[in-house]
Amino acid sequence: MDSDLSQQTEVVIIGAGPAGLAVGASLQQAGIPFLIVEAAEQVGDSWRQHYERLHLHTDKAHSQLPFFAFPQECPTYPSRAQVVDYLEEYARHFNLRPRFGQKVLSVRREEGLWQTRTADSTYQSPYLIIATGSNREAFMPTWPGQESFPGEILHSSAYKSGRLFAGKSVLVVGFGNSGGEIAIDLWEQGAKAALVVRHPVNILPRDLLGIPLLNLSIPLSRLPARLADLLVAPVLKLRFGNLARLGLARLPYGPYVQIHNTGHIPLIDVGTVKLIREGHIQVYPAIERFEDGEIVFTDQQRRAFDAVVLATGYRPGIASFMDSSLLEEENAEDSGLYFCGFHVTATGMLREIAIEAKRISQEIGKRRGAR
Numbered sequence: 001m002d003s004d005l006s007q008q009t010e011v012v013i014i015g016a017g018p019a020g021l022a023v024g025a026s027l028q029q030a031g032i033p034f035l036i037v038e039a040a041e042q043v044g045d046s047w048r049q050h051y052e053r054l055h056l057h058t059d060k061a062h063s064q065l066p067f068f069a070f071p072q073e074c075p076t077y078p079s080r081a082q083v084v085d086y087l088e089e090y091a092r093h094f095n096l097r098p099r100f101g102q103k104v105l106s107v108r109r110e111e112g113l114w115q116t117r118t119a120d121s122t123y124q125s126p127y128l129i130i131a132t133g134s135n136r137e138a139f140m141p142t143w144p145g146q147e148s149f150p151g152e153i154l155h156s157s158a159y160k161s162g163r164l165f166a167g168k169s170v171l172v173v174g175f176g177n178s179g180g181e182i183a184i185d186l187w188e189q190g191a192k193a194a195l196v197v198r199h200p201v202n203i204l205p206r207d208l209l210g211i212p213l214l215n216l217s218i219p220l221s222r223l224p225a226r227l228a229d230l231l232v233a234p235v236l237k238l239r240f241g242n243l244a245r246l247g248l249a250r251l252p253y254g255p256y257v258q259i260h261n262t263g264h265i266p267l268i269d270v271g272t273v274k275l276i277r278e279g280h281i282q283v284y285p286a287i288e289r290f291e292d293g294e295i296v297f298t299d300q301q302r303r304a305f306d307a308v309v310l311a312t313g314y315r316p317g318i319a320s321f322m323d324s325s326l327l328e329e330e331n332a333e334d335s336g337l338y339f340c341g342f343h344v345t346a347t348g349m350l351r352e353i354a355i356e357a358k359r360i361s362q363e364i365g366k367r368r369g370a371r
Contacts, residue, residue, distance in 0.1 A: 009035045011364060012116050012125040014107075016043045016098040018350055019131035019341030021087060022065040022357035025094045029067065030361045032368065035123060036096060037116065039103035043096075044087035046135055047080060052161045053185040054080040057177055057268040058348035059212035066354050068093055076212065107322040109335060127336040127364050134342050136317035140310055141173075145290035149308070156182060156311040162189030168306035170194070171295065173287065175201055177265065179311030180272035183281050194282040194305070195272075196297075200249040202258050202266035203273060205239050213268065217346045220256065228346075229254025240269075246276050247283035256346055263344040316342065336367075 011027055013020045016038035027034045042048070055077045056063055060070040063078075068090050074082050090096075102118040107128065109115070114128035138155040146153070156178045162170075162185040172183045173196040186193035206213055220228040233254060243250050251258060255266045275281045286298045294302045326337070340356045341349070 006122045006124065007035070008113075008124040009033050010125060010368070011035070011127040011129060012037060012114065012123045013129045013131055014104055014116065015131035015133065015341075016040075016091075016096075016100075017046055017131065017133055017341070018044070018065060018087060019133060019353045019357065020098070020129075021090055021094075021096055022353050023129050023131055023340050023360055024096045024098075025068070025090070026066050026357040026361035027364070028094055028096075030365045032361065032364060035125075036098035037102040037104065037118065037123065038098040038100050041100045042088075043091045043098065044084050046133065047084050047087065049157060050080050051156070051159050051178075051182060051185065052080065053181060053188075055181075055270070056083060056350075057206055057270065058214055058350065062212070062214040062218070062348050063350040064354065065090055065350065066357055077206070104321045107326070109326065114336065125336075127338070127367075129338045129340055129360060130318060130322075131340045132316070132318065134316045134344075135314040137315045137320075138310075139313050139315050141312055143287050143289055148293070149290045149295075150293050151305060152307040154307070154309060156309055157314075159309050162186040162191050165307060166190035168192070169304070170307045170309060171196060171284070171303075171305045172309045172311055173198075174311030174313070175267055176311060176313065177268055179309075180267045181270060182309055182311055184271050184275060187275055187280050193275075193280070194284060194303075195276075196284050196287060197248060198286040200251040201243070202251050202255040203236070203240055203243070203248075204255050204266050204268050205236075206268050206270050208235065208239070214348050214351070217348075221346050225256040225260040226254075228256040232256070240273060246273070248276075259344060259346045265344060265346075336364075338364075 010032055011034035013023050013034055013036045016036050020036050024034060024036050059076050060074055060078055064070055070086055104116055104118055106117045113124045113126060116123040138157045140155050159182055165186055166189055169192040170186050171194045172179050175197045183193045183195050204213060258266055276283055284297050288296045288298045294304045296302050338360045340360060341353050343352055345352045
C-alpha cells in the first residue's frame, strides 16, 4: 500500500528497543517533541526473541537506561525476561508510545527534512535517530556440502532452549557470548555440546572475586588500550590459566586492544571455560566442509552431529532502508542524523546507550536553540 499519511515532528526515532526508548526518555526530559516508530508490535522485540537462558553479561547497576533503575528485587545479572519487563515498565513510566507496525521502507533527505516512509505513513523531521541496533539481520555463513547435512542448521536467533536438543549431539559455531552461553544451555539440558572456535580468542570473566567486571573495565577504559591490557593480563592468566591446553589459541593482543581495533567483544565467561576444562564441551577448529552426513574440520577431524547452531553474529541491516551514501557522510550529524546503540565498548552496551541517548538529546537541544 502506498503511503497515504504524512506527519511532521521534530525528531523521528527508528526502533523501540533499549536505544530507542532511552533516546525517547532523554528527549522527553529535554522537552523536545518526537515520535518512535517500530516494526514490531511491542517494545524490546529483539530481546523477546533471544534464547531463554540469556542473562545480561553486565551488571544491572551499570546497565540501566536514563533516569530509571532496574527494580531492586532484580538479581545482579537480570534474565532475558526481566530485561523485557524492565523495558515495558520503562516505556510505561515515561509514557512512551511508539507507533507499532511501522516497518521503515525508506529514508531520504529532502528539502532539509528527513523523510521516513513506512507502508502507510511518511514521517517528516529535521532530526532522525536510528536506534535499530547492530543485531537486525542474522549472518549465516555457508560451507561446501552443507545442503547434504541430514540434521537441522539454525542461527542462534532461532535457538530457544537446549531442552529441544536433549540427548542429541549439537555443534555450536562461534565463541562469542551467545555461542558460549548456548553451549552451556545445551549441556545443562542434556545435549552433547561442542564448539567451533575459528580464530584465536580473548576471554574475560564476568566477575572478579564477586565484583562485576565493569567495575574494573570502566576505569581501565580511560587508559590506552595497550596499557589496560598490560595491567589486566596477570589477572586473566591467573583466572583462566593456559588456554592452549583447552584447544583455545590466544590472540597476540589483549581484550581492550581487540575491542578498540575490531569492535568485537571477547567472550565474557559465565561458565563455558569450566565446562571445556572438565570435558563436557568439546572444542573444534573451523569447519572445512560437510560430507557424507559428517562435518569435516580444518584439521581433518570428522564427526557426525544431529544439529548445528550458528552463533555467527548479526549485521545492522540499515542499508535495507537507507542509501549507503547517507551513511558514509562524514558530517552526518550536521544534517540531523544520529545513531544510538551501535558503538561497541568495553564498558557495556546498555551503559553506552544511556550515555549516547543523553548526549544526542543535548546536542539536538543545542541545535534547536541555535535555529
